[in-house]
Amino acid sequence: MAFTIFACISLANCGLEYNLKKGEEHLALGEYYDAAEQFKQAYLKTPVKERENRGKRALKMAICYDKINATPKAISAYANAIRYKQTSLNDKINYARLLLKNGQYKMAEKEFLELKDSLPENILVTNGLISAQKAPLWKKQGSRYKVKRMDIFNSRRDDYSPMLYGDHHDQLFFTSTRNESLGDDLSSITGTKTGDIYVSLKDDKGRWSRPEVLNSGVNTTFDEGACCFSADGREMYLTQCSTDPQNPRYAQIVVSQRSDATWGKGAVVELTRDTLSSYAHPAISPDGKWLYFTSDMPGGLGGLDIWRARITPTGLGGVENLGTPINTPGDEEFPTFRPNGELYFSSNGHPGMGGLDIYIAKTDPQTHKYHISHPGYPLNSEGDDFGMTFEGTLNQGFFCSNRKDGRGYDHIYSFNNPEIVQTVKGWVYEMDGYELPAAEVYIISNNGLNKKVPVLSDGSFNIIAQPGVSYLMMATCKGFLNHKEEITIPKVEESQEYTLQFPLASISAPVLIDNIFYEFNKATLTSQSQQALDQLVNLLNENPHVTIELRSHCDYKGTREYNKKLSQQRAEAVVNYLIKHGIDKNRLTAVGYGKEKPKVIRKKLTEKYPWLKENDVLTEDFIRNQTKENQDICNQLNRRTEFVVLRTTYNLFDSKGHLKHSPSGQKKNAQSDEDFNVHFE
Template sequence: MKHNTTPQFIFFLLLIALCLAACSPVSKLDRARKTYDIGEYYRAIPTLNKIYRSEKNQYYKGEASFYMAESYRHINQPRKAASAYGRAVRYNYNKNEAKLQQARQLLKLEEYEDALKLFDEYLKEAPGRQLAYNGQTSAKLGLNPPTLTRYQVEPIKKLSSKNSDYAPYLDPTDPSQIYFSSMRMAGKKRKKLNRITGQGSSAIYTSILNSRGEWQDPELFLNQNMDGSFEDGTFSMTSDGKTVYFTRTRYEKSQPMAAEIWMTQSMGGRWSEPVEVELGPDSVVFAHPALTPDGNTMYFVSDMKGSIGGKDIWKVDKHGDSWGTPVNLGTEINTEGDELFPYIRENGVLYFSSDGLPGFGGLDIFIAEPQDDGRWKVSNMGRPINSSADDLGITFYKNREAGFISSSRGNAKGYESIYSFNLPQIQPLASGTVRLSGNEALPRNAVVKIVGTDGTNTKINIDPSGSFSMLLKPDTEYSLLVSVPGYLNHSERISTLGIKESKQYSLDITLTSVGAPMILSTLQFDTGSAAIKSEAEKELSQIIDILNNNPDLKIEISAHTEASGNQDTDLQLSKQRADAVYQYLTDKGIDGNRLSSRGAGSSEPFKVDAKTASKHAFLRENDVLTEQFIQRLNRADQRNAVKLNNRVEFTIIR
């Protein structure tokens, strides 16, 4: 047989071979992987999805699923990412990593039980990875969430668009002006979709709060063209408002270069042409600048050599006009995950977002407080500042627990919006009215002394009307001592520990004249008994307070009984009751030399005073509850009258 070896035939065979190679699953995946590797996640997804649906080979289906999941993760589509990771696990492609990442996506979907199960499985198969241990903690946190903090979070619709609006920043020189990054499309000359996110190109916008408290329509901060050659975002400004640092990502031949930090300065009312800040090699990410108030230290995000995880937070000090050698903030802050969007307050406290530390789902905002030994104390800001979605880019009003964050909560596309937050001030207030037992007018030298665990030690005058008030502090315990000459001092205790909102403590105080006997209404005894009942202990504690508040006071305890028909028995029982009260008070620490006791039996029936008469319709002031008087009453009134006779009186003898 004669073989056809003409040049035309050989070229034809080569063409077929090239076509077959180009149409092979490996070639298609290579092209999709190349798109993924340069960071064009949005653009890679349709190709990977097509390969997955048409491919029969399970290995290639698993590979396509894995990189589709990774792409969905990068553009913040957790539900689609979790599903694709699940397929990669099923097809046994990069199974452990796919399982770990699927669990992390389930956290963002608040599917905590399923996430915890996957984390447990992963750690059995690949123990020792801190990212998975932190994931376990996050899942358990979701299943048993802590109490909400007092922060109030509200969306700012005027600053939000249909696309991502993120990383707000308040002007340190003008709190009525805000800057933020946005991928919005409205008003742009060219509506070219970003190949990484599928949104518009990121740019920095600014808005001003008008006199009515309304944010004005956002405007571009820099005169940025929208041809897709670069994107700007994540803004920081020196405290004098004259220098701005921001993140810029440039594109070369439609491929993104590593993110860079750029700078512009205010000159004659205009911003200068931005210039790049040299921090290291061009191939390394430098992003998310955050300046200290003095402008001499910059915190930023990078994946440079020495990083602990994906993206770490670094800091660098300024020396003259140049920046020094960057320093990694270490394992107290940085993890195997990503740490992003640093923000430094005027008090030196650092705020940042992390998806590697234990949290509630995606990126959470954390506080890092510098310690005297150079370390950091890191804590999660809790809900509602954080959510199961991505929460990032915090900024504060100066000297206020209020500001703005961005969050993708409640957005099915995973796009961020701008939210305001505020920690309502807790303002406890103590107010009261002081009355004298005989309705006498209050003297001018009536005072309340206040001592608090916060160091408070002051006196305030009581108004002639008897009213007083004072502002208290949260998380403090106070002792109040009311003092009026000729009357027993009276104390009150107020605790503001643990209160979650403003609260008013209202006091109604009646002072007892040093010459009037004190009778405790709950100090009653069972018939024939001298045992003190538990319900009397509260009023007896008031007697203890009076004695403690009036250290020079001496009192007589006199016990009285109803008439039983045998005066000797009544006298003996009353003496036993007086002695029981004496013993109770001394057991509570009262010096026995300040007390005396006597039993009066039934020989001194109760004489009704105005206060008692006002409580009982069947009595009038100055009635004496003799046995004959009681016999004329109905049965219910007789029982009440007997209780009044069956009493213990405390009389001041010095």
């Protein structure tokens, strides 16, 4: 019997040593889930009378449980380590912060008050005490935010870091560790499948599809997550965490290129030559000039900090830390941008409600310094809240949180804040044609804004505008004349969207002047023509170096001589109107073509008249082969007034061929597009 007992004790000791050894090996590799299990077994095998050893092993468990968001287990383990007097002041800070994260504000306050006596200057202790005392009040006060758990996206594992994509925000990319993810093994770090990028699509009725794993080269058997997209939508930046059974591996940022509708394999983005630090949670600034990210590299303020690197045509520039007031000795993570330039990020170092809270960073237009604000409850909770994505300029979209999940899993929520927002939506398109996705819009305002914005694939652009501010917007596109619009945003008490149209005239093709009317069989312009003619006057004033030929056309009815004379007189009538309204006569040529140049059908017109085909020519023979009704339409299309651009250099050069007005240097505006974080508020 004695031998049996001795053998059992020996086997138990061997098993304990094995657990401790494996636990340390897993911990060194960052495999916190497996390490926690080994330390738990070691703790259970340690006799109660070995108080010091039990305390040390409880502390190891607490650290690992904290890393995998098993908050209740981490709190219990820390409590045991404290009971056995095996914790440092930093361990007690972590314990108090976990109490905050679990919503145990009274207990957290008690712990922070005790720590305050020993660490009166510690920022985490100071902010933790503020959090414990104020979080219940913030929760009671609430805010204008409304949140809803989006079960259509969520699984029974982690679903996090949503990111909207597409011109109409109808694709949602996010990370999930659900069972459908690639690979057969469970992660030694989290105890779940490794994360993959998933996508859900929204139909024309606003309903989201069940998520499916992104079928491309992006996903691997490693962890992929926290993605974002370049300003043009052609690049996906994401975090990738590879594994190595022998050495710890650190998170890195990779970039995937989009070809047609497929995302390619990610290539590592080298931010620094430091291979012993993590780089994660990429975000691209709205102007496309900066890559923001999270890192624990040396030179930060402690824990994880937010950094940025300039994006240049030749690659990434040097990295810089955002510093205070954004970064703290705690963790700052998951940067993301609202289109108006506001930076959203998550932190457990600022006063908050517990865990990671979402904060908003705005820059002062004069000093360019950050101002940090806390959006309150229910956007924030006692748990981790992070990973914002916005539906265009609206203050609504999605984020993720592990609130009210006892196992610490992250889930996706929607949010909406019905704030008062004034937006301007513009449409840039060719006259008598389609949208111009290659166009750009220059915007200046009387409050100092000077900005260039691209348009989306449908020729549209969106900005958030300030009430009481006047804006001038000039649309440009290669091969087309410029067009400008002006608008002053009224001061109103509700959100409104103002729509502006930017029809651009082609330099190389005839441009129809719509709604020009003459008296029957005469060259006299009717009063209904004034609006169209005034728009032409504005166009010529906006493009002062352009000369044009005014062309008038008739249908095939009547003699060639009569139609030629009438069309010439009508073209001259338009020219005379333009001269009378201030346009230099040397910029204008009137030509009446009669019925010599029948209309050539462009594709856009076939949408209105399906019986016509692109490049059909409305000759007399063509028209006579149509139905009576369609003949009338063809004749109407032939009776038109157009203009074509002859020159774009009128009055630019002197007699020696030199520019009359050389470009002069202009003082850089304090808020030009070269400055950091230019936005429309």
